[in-house]
Amino acid sequence: MAIWKKIVSKEKGTGCIATFMNIFWILTFGLLLALHHLAWAIVFGITIIGLPFAKQHMKLAGLALVPFGKEVR
Numbered sequence: 001m002a003i004w005k006k007i008v009s010k011e012k013g014t015g016c017i018a019t020f021m022n023i024f025w026i027l028t029f030g031l032l033l034a035l036h037h038l039a040w041a042i043v044f045g046i047t048i049i050g051l052p053f054a055k056q057h058m059k060l061a062g063l064a065l066v067p068f069g070k071e072v073r
Contacts, residue, residue: 041054
């Protein structure tokens, strides 16, 4: 089972197509999905045990908002 450690921006290939797709994604699904992850981060952040999960949901919120041009390593 692979463990994802961080999300990084790609060095190449993030031109106008990725920009257009990010705008289209934000207007269709991205904003709602990012807000969903933000809400879960707040819920998990209430307790000390949930802080690592809240941190991961914040990473996922950023990825859900603008996924094109990013890479999970």
